[in-house]
Amino acid sequence: MLILLVVFDIPFGRTFEFDNDEGINLMKAFLYWKGIPLYTETWNDQPPLLTVILSAWFNIVGSSVVATRLLILGFSILLIGSFYQILKDKLGRLPALLGSLFLMLSWSYAKLSVSVMIGLPSLALAVLSVYILTLYQRYHHKILLILSGGLLALSLQVKLFTVFLIPLVVLLILIPEQAIKKADQDKQNSLSSVIKKVALWLGSVAITYLAIGGLFNSIHYDQLWQSHVEDSIKNQYDATNGVPYLLSIIRNDLDLVGLAAIATLSLFLQRRWADLFPFAWFLTALLLLLNHRPIWYHHYLLLSIPLAWLAAYGVAIAVEFFRQAEWRDWMQSLNVKRIVIPGVALILMGVAIASIPAKIASPWGRPSSQWEIVEILEQHRDQTRWVFSDRPIIPFYAALPVPPEVAVLSNKRLAAGNFTYDNLLEVLQTYRPEQVVLARRTQEIKSHRGIYRFLRQNYTRTYAKAYSRSDPTAIAEHYLIKDLPQGS
Incomplete structure (x- = not known):
């Protein structure tokens, strides 16, 4: 589905440049491919992993823009695939399909799926990390917990903006374990066991991150950290780059916002705390972006993923309501508590589905006169x-x-x-x-x-x-x- 969307909707083979960052990322990889190291010779304010991956890709396909965009498309497919599996395992096929479609058609996602930029690959690895964690919670194999931590470390070594997910994932580990502890007070589910699992996951993150940092000499405070937090950077961008710009972006997916809001309300009322993980993701990312400057359009991925995730929960609420045999009785008795939220979710789901055709439009690219x-x-x-x-x-x-x-x-x-x-x-x-x-x-x-x-x-x-x-x-x-x- 994603491949068809990209092939028929985005001229990624003909567009000279989708974003200035494409040229920067391609040239860094090209220089690394030619034996010029990062940080000591090539100034670089980002982690090294995508540059290394692109360089290895050049060994296979040569320094081709189109082939490299196809590699980024592969990361997008990985993200959508992991996202779909998380939703399917939790909510079923229909909410997973619609949730994945909502994400694919969210503002700028299709363009970023074929742009040689670092944000989407980083988030693809982060979502895969969360999916592997859900597998651990089902099968309880420690190797899955270690793999999940390692994948998040890889995400950080592509772009550091997923670091805020670390405490959220720790909570995701703790909440189900605490539920098990209440039901079963045996030694395996004791508090010390929970702490060990969190420590194992965090240790995997830290060891993998530091190992890659040491291998590629990427522990550079001045380039990786200081260059992003200088006050002089914020002063270059006026206030319109903050809240107004962020709201103008979110406005493109108001249909998802409505469906996500009703889903969040339902989850709170049902006290399904573990299922509120995407809400915690959205809220944390939103607060961080509101205090960040400059905000770029590709930062919206930090919001569109949890929005589509919550929207899928909204779909599940509407679908589940009509699957239950009692729904006709509830409607006849006007049981407000049981019909209002599913009814609103159904309406908003219809709005979101009706918005799909309008969202299928080619993204902008740079002119090819160069x-x-x-x-x-x-x-x-x-x-x-x-x-x-x-x-x-x-x-x-x-x-x-x-x-x-x-x-x-x-x-x-x-x-x-x-x-x-x-x-x-x-x-x-x-x-x-x-x-x-x-x-x-x-x-x-x-x-x-x-x-x-x-x-x-x-x-x-x-x-x-x-x-x-x-x-x-x-x-x-x-x-x-x-x-x-x-x-x-």
């Missing part, structure tokens, strides 16, 4: 060792590396002051890249006097073209170093 620059880069590939570009996906398409110091030239890094245009000038002077491509911050970079002078003295501009109809100052430019023959 293929012209890719062709120019390829003409001089044999004579080129380094390319500087503020949009790294362009040299990636040409299979050419950028200096590792500037593979991650993101808004956040510039806002934090971790890299300045004075630093960029030093990189240009050190590497003297044979080709330079400006296609994102052209005017901003050229406004630096030192860089402008360096380009004029050492390079010939061979291409200049506006790439945005709405902004005539947005110009893509290509430069070739003067002492390099301009013929291929």
Whole structure:
């Protein structure tokens, strides 16, 4: 289902770039594939695991954008598959199918399923971790508990934003165990046994995380942590990037919000505390995002997954009501307590299903006019060792590396002051890249006097073209170093 949705709805093979992060992630993996290590040479503010996985993928398929997007699609299928299994085991097939469909059609999910970005793979591993934990709670094999912890550690080594799930999963372990303890006071279910299980899971998380960190030298506070919490980053984004932006995103899935709300109310009334795990996930993620800046559209995955999860519970409430033989008697007697919540759930389920056609729409992608620059880069590939570009996906398409110091030239890094245009000038002077491509911050970079002078003295501009109809100052430019023959 997901494959058909993507193939027929998203031109992932034709879209030049879905997001600037695609180019950053692809170029980091390309440099790592070429033997350039992360952190010590390639500046990197994210954990290493996806970069390592992409590099290994390049060994199989080559440095292909389309093939890499298919790999990300594989992570999306893993996420949906794990999500479906959790729901099916708990609620049955129909709520699981609809819940999975709600998630697939939630705002931006389809686009993120084929974008080379780190958020979805991290969440895929986290949801798989939760699914393995549910298997442990059914079969009580310790290896499943260890595997669940290890998978969450892998999730953290892709992107750290799933760290808030650790205390929630601990509660998920504790709540069922406490229920068992009340029913059976034998030694196996004693408090010490519960603590041992939590310790085993946490130990698996910690050992796996530290092992990967040590293996890939990713224990770097300044790059992994400090670059995300600098006050200077928050100051670069006004208040509209916070609550108003978050509400504007959630508004796209109001049908799910309504169904999730009625499900949450029902679960509270029934005191089904373990089943409130997705509500705890949603509430915690929401509070964290409300205090975070900047908020990016891909952060919405942190909310859409628990929303779809709770919406599936809403479906289950409506379906279960009409499966019971007594529902006609309840309707005739106007038993408000028994019919209001299922009735509202049924209406909201209908609204959610009716909203599906409107949600099937292609996501936006970047214009493909930059293929012209890719062709120019390829003409001089044999004579080129380094390319500087503020949009790294362009040299990636040409299979050419950028200096590792500037593979991650993101808004956040510039806002934090971790890299300045004075630093960029030093990189240009050190590497003297044979080709330079400006296609994102052209005017901003050229406004630096030192860089402008360096380009004029050492390079010939061979291409200049506006790439945005709405902004005539947005110009893509290509430069070739003067002492390099301009013929291929």
